[in-house]
Amino acid sequence: MNCAGHSHDHEHGDEAALASLREYVDIPRVYCLNEATPNSGRAVLKSYEDRFTETPHLLSADDPDDDPELLLHVPFTEAVTIKTLSVQGASGRPNGGRGDIDTSAPLHVKVFVNRTDLDFETARDMEPTTTVTLLPPEHGAGYGTIDYPLRPAGRFQSASSITLYFGDNYAREADPDGDAVQTEISYVGFKGKGTNVKRRAVEAVYESQAMREDHKVPDGNFGMQNPIG
Numbered sequence: 013m014n015c016a017g018h019s020h021d022h023e024h025g026d027e028a029a030l031a032s033l034r035e036y037v038d039i040p041r042v043y044c045l046n047e048a049t050p051n052s053g054r055a056v057l058k059s060y061e062d063r064f065t066e067t068p069h070l071l072s073a074d075d076p077d078d079d080p081e082l083l084l085h086v087p088f089t090e091a092v093t094i095k096t097l098s099v100q101g102a103s104g105r106p107n108g109g110r111g112d113i114d115t116s117a118p119l120h121v122k123v124f125v126n127r128t129d130l131d132f133e134t135a136r137d138m139e140p141t142t143t144v145t146l147l148p149p150e151h152g153a154g155y156g157t158i159d160y161p162l163r164p165a166g167r168f169q170s171a172s173s174i175t176l177y178f179g180d181n182y183a184r185e186a187d188p189d190g191d192a193v194q195t196e197i198s199y200v201g202f203k204g205k206g207t208n209v210k211r212r213a214v215e216a217v218y219e220s221q222a223m224r225e226d227h228k229v230p231d232g233n234f235g236m237q238n239p240i241g
Contacts, residue, residue, distance in 0.1 A: 031203040031204060031205070033088070033203060033204050034058075034201065034202075036206055037088060037089075038087045038088055038089045042054045042057065042085065043085050044070065045082070045132065046072050046081050046082055046132070047070060048072060048074060052070045053082070053084045055070065056068065056200050057086065057201070060201065062199075063199045063201055064157070064199075065199075067198070069198045070082065070200075072196075076192050079180075079184075079192060080193060081178065081179055082178040083135055083176070084176045084178075085128070085174075085175045086174050086200075087172065087173040088172060088174075090208060090210050091170045091171060092202075092206050093169045093171070094202050094203075095161065095165070095203050096160060096161050096162060096202070096203045097121075097144060098158060098160070098201040099121060099144075099146055099160075100149065100198045101117025101148075101149045101181075101195075101197055102149060102197075102198075114183070116184070116193045116194070116195060117195075117197075118146055118178040118181050118182075119184075119185050120143060120146065120179060120180055121143070121144050121146060121176050122135060122140035122143050122179065123142050123162065123176060123177075124138070124140050124174070124176075125141045125167055125171050125174055125175075126172055130175050130177070132177075141162075141168070146160075157199065157201070168204070169207075178195055178197070
């Protein structure tokens with residue numbers, strides 16, 4: 013497959029799974045705004061081994077007059093350092109591969125660290141920790157999921173939570189004046205390491221301060237845009 017425009021960092025065997033942060037995700041406290049099916053946002057935070065499965069999946073609400081937005085809030089059981097983000101969207105097949113509805117992969121994701129007060133209005137207007145431009149899902153066909161490095165790295169240390177705002181998708185980009193097409197996501201994952209610092213202590217600190225193995229996309233044509241310096 014032609015991957016011109018950026019390089020890849022291929023991992024081997026089970027080494028890639030060692031960095032998965034799935035075990036630190038506080039699943040009962042995960043929530044997603046505008047999901048078509050309750051708790052489907054939780055469902056796409058799959059184990060690393062299940063990252064290629066297309067179901068269960070997360071769909072934005074079916075409203076042709078509204079934006080296909082999703083806001084996924086993910087708290088952790090202890091403070092973590094997040095190094096990479098992985099998002100697997102719809103495969104790009106007709107009707108999202110489902111046969112009955114049109115769906116589309118997300119195009120951008122705004123990433124916020126340690127924010128528990130976000131809704132769609134604030135997520136649209138607020139400067140994120142970073143913004144990631146996602147490659148189309150067919151790009152990774154045969155290569156596995158794609159790891160997007162999160163920069164600046166210092167902003168993703170001692171993270172008690174991360175919030176992902178998906179405000180658009182490839183279908184909306186191609187036809188801005190057309191009916192909204194539901195955003196579809198089949199997998200969201202994070203890699204990094206735990207810090208052994210429980211979340212309650214971390215939140216107090218912030219309050220006091222007022223198939224082939226996965227490949228990594230470095231800074232370049234795709235990835236971070238306009239991070240906080």
